[in-house]
Amino acid sequence: MTRPESSLIRARRLASRIRNEPRHMPSPCTRCRDNGRQCLVNLSSRRCSECISRSIKCDLVVSPPE
């Protein structure tokens, strides 16, 4: 049996996961690049984890998804 609502729920869950989970940026911010760190960005905060933990401004430009 196919349940169309289950695929919708799965898509919503995936969308919220992408919003909430940090993303690895292909081009790191200046701080991460200087320190050779992975630039993990939480899209809701628009700062990377490195800059958040150091309480500094992140110069990464996060383009919002279309």
Ligand SMILES: [Zn+2]
């Ligand atoms: Zn960074």
Ligand SMILES: [Zn+2]
């Ligand atoms: Zn940063």
